[in-house]
Amino acid sequence: MDKVLTTCxxxxxxxxxxxxxxxxxxxGVSPSPMHPMSKGRLCIKGWLAGDFVSHPDRLKFPMVRRxxxxxxxxxxxxxxxxxxxxxxxxxxSGPDSLGVLTSAKGTNEENxxxxxxxxxxxxxxxxxxxxxxxxxxxxxxxxxxFGSGAMTNPISSLAHADVILIVGSNTAExxxxxxxxxxxxxxxxxxLIVADPRKVQLADLADLHLKPKPGxxxxxxxxFLNVIIQDGLINERFIIERTEGFxxxxxxxxxxxxxxxxxxxxxxxxxxxxxxxxxGSAERCAIVYAMGITQHIAGTDNVQALANLSLATGNIGLxxxxxxxxxxxxxxxxxxxxxxxxxFYPGYQKVxxxxxxxxxxxxxxxxxxxxxxxxxxxxxxxxxxxxxLLVVGENPVISFPDTYRIKNALNLLDFLMVMDxxxxxxxxxxxxxxxxxxxxxxxxTFTSTERRVQRVRxxxxxxxxxxxxxRVINELICQLGIxxxxxxxxxxxxxxxxxxxxxxxxDYGRLDVNGIHWPCxxxxxxxxPILHNERFPINRARFRPVEYxxxxxxxxxxxxxxxxxxxxxxxxxxGTMTRRTSLLDREVPVxxxxxxxxxxxxxxxxxxxxxxxxxxxxxxxLDARITADISEGTIFVPFHFTEAPANVLTNWALDSQSKxxxxxxxxxxxxxxxxxxxxx
Ligand SMILES: Nc1nc2c(c(=O)[nH]1)N[C@H]1C(S)=C(S)[C@@H](COP(=O)(O)OP(=O)(O)OC[C@H]3O[C@@H](n4cnc5c(=O)[nH]c(N)nc54)[C@H](O)[C@@H]3O)O[C@H]1N2
Ligand SMILES: Nc1nc2c(c(=O)[nH]1)N[C@H]1C(S)=C(S)[C@@H](COP(=O)(O)OP(=O)(O)OC[C@H]3O[C@@H](n4cnc5c(=O)[nH]c(N)nc54)[C@H](O)[C@@H]3O)O[C@H]1N2
Ligand code: SF4
Ligand SMILES: [Mo]
Numbered sequence: 129m130d131k132v133l134t135t136c137x138x139x140x141x142x143x144x145x146x147x148x149x150x151x152x153x154x155x156g157v158s159p160s161p162m163h164p165m166s167k168g169r170l171c172i173k174g175w176l177a178g179d180f181v182s183h184p185d186r187l188k189f190p191m192v193r194r195x196x197x198x199x200x201x202x203x204x205x206x207x208x209x210x211x212x213x214x215x216x217x218x219x220x221s222g223p224d225s226l227g228v229l230t231s232a233k234g235t236n237e238e239n240x241x242x243x244x245x246x247x248x249x250x251x252x253x254x255x256x257x258x259x260x261x262x263x264x265x266x267x268x269x270x271x272x273x274f275g276s277g278a279m280t281n282p283i284s285s286l287a288h289a290d291v292i293l294i295v296g297s298n299t300a301e302x303x304x305x306x307x308x309x310x311x312x313x314x315x316x317x318x319x320l321i322v323a324d325p326r327k328v329q330l331a332d333l334a335d336l337h338l339k340p341k342p343g344x345x346x347x348x349x350x351x352f353l354n355v356i357i358q359d360g361l362i363n364e365r366f367i368i369e370r371t372e373g374f375x376x377x378x379x380x381x382x383x384x385x386x387x388x389x390x391x392x393x394x395x396x397x398x399x400x401x402x403x404x405x406x407x408g409s410a411e412r413c414a415i416v417y418a419m420g421i422t423q424h425i426a427g428t429d430n431v432q433a434l435a436n437l438s439l440a441t442g443n444i445g446l447x448x449x450x451x452x453x454x455x456x457x458x459x460x461x462x463x464x465x466x467x468x469x470x471x472f473y474p475g476y477q478k479v480x481x482x483x484x485x486x487x488x489x490x491x492x493x494x495x496x497x498x499x500x501x502x503x504x505x506x507x508x509x510x511x512x513x514x515x516x517l518l519v520v521g522e523n524p525v526i527s528f529p530d531t532y533r534i535k536n537a538l539n540l541l542d543f544l545m546v547m548d549x550x551x552x553x554x555x556x557x558x559x560x561x562x563x564x565x566x567x568x569x570x571x572x573t574f575t576s577t578e579r580r581v582q583r584v585r586x587x588x589x590x591x592x593x594x595x596x597x598x599r600v601i602n603e604l605i606c607q608l609g610i611x612x613x614x615x616x617x618x619x620x621x622x623x624x625x626x627x628x629x630x631x632x633x634x635d636y637g638r639l640d641v642n643g644i645h646w647p648c649x650x651x652x653x654x655x656x657p658i659l660h661n662e663r664f665p666i667n668r669a670r671f672r673p674v675e676y677x678x679x680x681x682x683x684x685x686x687x688x689x690x691x692x693x694x695x696x697x698x699x700x701x702x703g704t705m706t707r708r709t710s711l712l713d714r715e716v717p718v719x720x721x722x723x724x725x726x727x728x729x730x731x732x733x734x735x736x737x738x739x740x741x742x743x744x745x746x747x748x749x750l751d752a753r754i755t756a757d758i759s760e761g762t763i764f765v766p767f768h769f770t771e772a773p774a775n776v777l778t779n780w781a782l783d784s785q786s787k788x789x790x791x792x793x794x795x796x797x798x799x800x801x802x803x804x805x806x807x808x
Contacts, residue, residue: 132587133160133641135574137233137567138173138700140455141283141305142576144641145170147178147568147587154178154568154588162641165283165578171304172712173700178568179709181588185550187563188592198561203593206560207600211607213543213559214250217516224497227254227505227514230468231521231547232262232457234597235572235584237620239459239466240474241601241612242520246499248490249608253479253499254514257468258522259460260502261529264786265422266453267464269431271476272672273439274451275665278461281414281450282578282645282657287312288448289414291319291407295345295434296420296792300329301697303454303577306416319410321403323348323395324420325692326722326764327757336403339759342692343424343679343793344393349433350676351389352404353440354381361408363442370664371439373671380673381436392676394759408441412448418456419694423792428785429674439669445661455577458567462575465630465646470499475628489627492610501787503528503780509537516543520597521564525553526702526770529778529789530745547597550704553770563594570596572617573639575646578657581634582643679793680781681744683761687795689727690762691743691777694792699768707768719772721750722764723798728754731798740799741765746776749801763796 131146144163148156157178161168190206191198201209217225228246230239239257246255259267267277274280286292286309300307307330314320314333322331323338323345331337340348356362357378367374386397407413415438421430434451443449455461467474473482479498487494500508506528508514517538528534538544538557546558555561569590575581590596598617605612614620618636625631633648633655644655660669683690698715699706706712721741723733733739735754740747741763750765750772758764767774781790 129155131158132585134567134585134587135458135582136170136174137177137458139303139458140460140577141166141303142458142574142578142580142582143170143174143305144582145174145177149587152588154181160641164642165580166305169305169308172698173706176709176711180705181566181568183708185708186591186594187549187551187561188594189563190593191561193559203595206562207603207607210545210560210604214516214608217542218250221515223251223495224254225513225515226250226252227500227517229502229517229519229522229524230255230257230463232258232460232463233521234459234463235570235617236459236462236466236575236581236624237572237617238597238601239463239468240620240624241598241605243467243474244490244612245601245605247494248492248610249605251493251495253470253495253497254505255468255499256470256502256505257463258457258502258527259464259469261423261527261788261791262419262456262460263422263453264788265427265431265783267469268786269428270435270451270453273432273435273670274660276659277476278579278659279452279455279577280444280659281447281452283309285447285450285658286310286414286416286452287316289313289318289412290410290448291321291413293321293323293407293413293415294330295323295415295417297416297418297454298324298328298694299416299454302418302456302695306454310416319406321406325759325762335406336399338395338399338403340393340395341759342690342762343426344676345421345430346426346433346674347384347392347676348389348395348400349430349437350381350384350674351386351400352407353437354384355386355401355404356408356441357381359405359408361405362440366442367440371669371671374440377436377440377671377673380675412446413441413443414448414450414452415443416452416454418454420792423788423790425680425781425783425790426677427783427788432672432674436671439671444669445658447658450658458576459574461577461579462573465575466624470501474624475630486627490610503782503787503789506534506537509541512540515541517541518545519554520547523552523554523702523704525557526767526773526775529775529791530780531773531776532746533780547600549594550708552702552704562600563592565590565594565596573621579645580643581631581639581646583636583639680790681779681793681795683795687743687797689796689798691741691765691794691796692762692792693765693767693774693778696766696768699766701768703768703770719748719750719769720753720766722753722755722758724758724760724762725754725756727760728752733798733800738801740801741777741796742799743777743794743796745779748772748774748776763798
């Protein structure tokens, strides 16, 4: 049996694991004891990460839609159809009628090539990926506040904090190995404050559990900072030496008393005061956050509110301090780093600043018009301005908000090409479907949430005629007339390093088992685990006042409940992989809605009863899960299930700064099917 060292395909923790291979098949997984972060541990998904690889449903051959059916074609035929369609659309409607959605499941090398395909090959900046629905507010918000939109410290740094504030992150289920370091801190005596409308696992262990109404975070975070300022617990030296704009923030938070915050957010004023004093009095405080904060029309403001808090208390740049936006997909950090974003080339070099440099490097003209974000592309498809779309390793039919609208937009396209490892709800709508190699069948790198660039190694051959994406994208770039001849991912990384200062010293030979934390400017540099310890990339960090705004959809008599959506430990997103992993699917086999026990009593709903959840956009049949662990008036639906896709319910309202949609707040109501029978 061979054991191949690689990186987990699921979440941003980036655990190291071995794939065990016998007779060309994966027969097991074991954790890597040498891995500097995961240290011989994996969560249940990691242990089972090899399972889906040999599932019989894997896509094996290129397919083209002929009338209502898919026909198998050769790779050559598929590529020539794609090239012809791209040409036709571009000639007729201009390059900006094309777009590319890249994959946070893909490697850095694949994302780099896809962004190059869009810009150099198709001549459009319409390139984006699911970070738009995830940490776009972090890229924009921390980009403004600190000059870098990434997690400031390594995961292990959390173990050295005195206080950890966890906001809108179900860490134990969604980033289990990050949670292990939080538990280590707790065992060392650290205080834990959790802000979440649900009593998530870590809230059970927390010293204080604040329960904000979904969409109300700016109000209580401002009040939290106000208490710290009023009690003289700010770090004046840090503020004076390393930041700008504090006075305006001080002024703006002064009206947010804990009582005002309670009236807006429902967070108990006494608890809020206590929590703020614990935080303000401690030496080293860390702030962990995820989708509970970002997926709002105020997503960027939420991020800035937390940045204001860490700056005012000087909790940046040292071990045990820092701001930890937990990146979700195993390589969503890398996809952003590689410039799979309309406004940035690799390494967050602005399209508006670095065009000349990339024209030189890529030997061709590049578009200067700004590109569209993921949902802007969908809107452009709706109104006929986007006609051709390439989707790689994303399943927007299930993962994007307002499913019916997304399906309609995709159906209006002249040409949809999808590259995936499984048939999905999105491949169903495609004109061409290309089969790809999975993480276990290719070489490359992933960058974890702690900016650790790590190796991905091929253990088995892809099924049928499935191919590693880099070969396909390389071929397409060549066909579009751009000189692009790579011998493999290692050579692609050499090019990435040559044009991307933060990856300047990344080289496969140096990654070995530990990987390297970017920024790593050159080959003599060991990488940077902690950011901003002496200066910020923008020299002084920026405070910015933020004011509470209402969520886009408010509850009323017709829709009296706040619906929030998210995840479970056992499934990953749209379930393409975990629902094909029998041990995981067995744990959570059916779609459900969490309802507060008092609410359920008032509505006459029993645990396990099948009920109807409805918003202005659609309705779903779901099993009621009655629990005291969710706040009254709030319901929670995970989005893993094709038979009851949560995004049928969600809305498309965007944060004007980051263009994320408000996946965490919709106004909803519940009906019992039996009531319908009587009311006719
Ligand atoms: N098992 C598993 N792990 C995953 C994933 C997966 O699908 N499955 N996905 C990965 C990805 S891409 C991501 S982005 C991460 C996501 O990781 P998380 O962000 O931790 O997961 P979510 O369930 O989306 O939401 C987190 C919490 O936000 C809370 N919340 C909802 N609304 C609000 C609000 O307005 N304010 C506050 N303060 N809290 C709120 C919810 O109650 C929920 O507990 O997980 C990654 N890890
Ligand atoms: N309601 C609601 N909706 C949400 C969220 C929410 O909290 N609530 N969260 C949002 C967030 S944070 C995220 S990140 C998105 C996630 O949304 P998506 O990224 O669209 O969801 P996934 O199911 O992870 O899709 C990944 C796809 O890649 C395929 N794949 C896996 N490996 C490979 C590979 O090596 N190559 C290729 N080509 N394909 C591969 C999988 O089969 C799958 O189809 O969902 C967003 N949508
Ligand atoms: S914590 Fe994340 S990276 Fe680690 S094994 Fe689990 S899913 Fe994989
Ligand atoms: Mo995400």
